[in-house]
Amino acid sequence: MSNSRSPKAWSRLISLTRESNSIVPEVLVGNFGQLAKWSARFRLAKSFKALDLGNAYSGSDTPRLYSAITRIFLVYSAFEIYCYIIGLNPSNESQIKLLQDSYSQQEIIKIIRDLDTENALPTFLAQHLTNRHLKQMMCDFREGRDVNVSCFARCIRHVFAHGILTANSTGLSPKRFDRVSQIISDFLLNCMDEDFDKRVP
Numbered sequence: 001m002s003n004s005r006s007p008k009a010w011s012r013l014i015s016l017t018r019e020s021n022s023i024v025p026e027v028l029v030g031n032f033g034q035l036a037k038w039s040a041r042f043r044l045a046k047s048f049k050a051l052d053l054g055n056a057y058s059g060s061d062t063p064r065l066y067s068a069i070t071r072i073f074l075v076y077s078a079f080e081i082y083c084y085i086i087g088l089n090p091s092n093e094s095q096i097k098l099l100q101d102s103y104s105q106q107e108i109i110k111i112i113r114d115l116d117t118e119n120a121l122p123t124f125l126a127q128h129l130t131n132r133h134l135k136q137m138m139c140d141f142r143e144g145r146d147v148n149v150s151c152f153a154r155c156i157r158h159v160f161a162h163g164i165l166t167a168n169s170t171g172l173s174p175k176r177f178d179r180v181s182q183i184i185s186d187f188l189l190n191c192m193d194e195d196f197d198k199r200v201p
Helices: 010-017 032-047 062-085 093-101 105-115 120-128 132-142 149-161 174-199
Strands: none
Touching: 010 032, 032 062, 032 174, 062 149, 062 174, 093 105, 093 149, 093 174, 105 149, 105 174, 120 132, 120 149, 132 149, 149 174
8 A cells, every 4th residue: 555655666666576577676675674674764754743742841942843853863764774775875975975966965955054054053063973074074064065964964863862962952043943954854855765766667
């Protein structure tokens, strides 16, 4: 059964695997278990709307901000799985750049810059990242050099997992941070969806 939140080529792949004479690329057939895991994570990330924190945070921006962080967390975990499936290292920025440039990531980077004209988010991330490579990329972005969209997701996930990134800590307004989160998430979901669609005959 088709599901609008699943990768659009997923049902097509399932049908192909059931045909004895179908030709499915080895990179997909040989990784079917991981593909199923990725498809489930993709569906979860795409379905996610917001956290329900009850009435304790009524009138607060906290639910919105933690929802934005959680969205990126879910999407980036799906992106990592997908990269490994297709033979890319999600930590290798040159490999990832080739994939993301195919889907006009420069336009997304420009939108992020327009939403964060003071570079509040990359400055905050650069201050708190423990990974020297990631820290340098955020410094590069702050100085006008572009980085991969997935790099932002990776950095946000890294800082959040270490308990540093909390609601209102980035210096970017809740509305703008939520928007940046949505833009990054939508881009990475689309990137995976379109690339997977091209790989399924």
